[in-house]
Amino acid sequence: MDALKITLSEGVLTAKLSGDMDHHGVSEVRETIDENLYRAMPTVLNLDLSGVEFIDSSGLGLILGRYEKARELGTQVVISNPSKRTKKLITMTGIDKMMTIKEEVKK
Template sequence: MYGGDFLIITTRIKNATLIVKMTGELDHHSAGPIRETVDRIIMSGGVKNILFDMSSLSMMDSSGIGMVIGRYKLISADGGKVSIFAKTKTILKILKMSGIERIAPVYDAIEKAEEYLDA
């Protein structure tokens, strides 16, 4: 778990999926610690897929999109997948505008995001 000034990150592994829950603001200040945390967990083994839980984010900038793309490249190199759970209008709009759904599908229910990764 990492707690910055504006972002709290919690992680857990479920069925070889790393679930990364973010609460607060995902910006250029907080994207680095997420990258480091997720990369360290992936490199330690036992993770096939990543689910980014953005349901509690209040703000995200392009650094957040870049962080997801970088983790997608890392996990997909070994045949893994990435999905995103988001439900706030602001975050959904940013994700849609970025085109991230082409590589990491966005779902409005965490169960749907998990089902995609389990398929």
């Protein structure tokens, strides 16, 4: 399974992250997200966390780092589909107050 899948559609750059968002995992995807962000200059950067199995402060650092970079470009950051566990850490650290969290509608 790829740790990162990037798609661009109608001004929305989606970075779908999978696996472990720890210090090891984020070091492998950080540069690719940034390269695509600066190249596409999207209206929205959508960090899709649906495939994330583990996250700690390194993963949260990746989100905050992209938020800072996107803000400089005038790009809005959206976090989508976090698991219950991921959402707990996002809420604990106040990241939910900085950016929009979108959850998948359960069918």
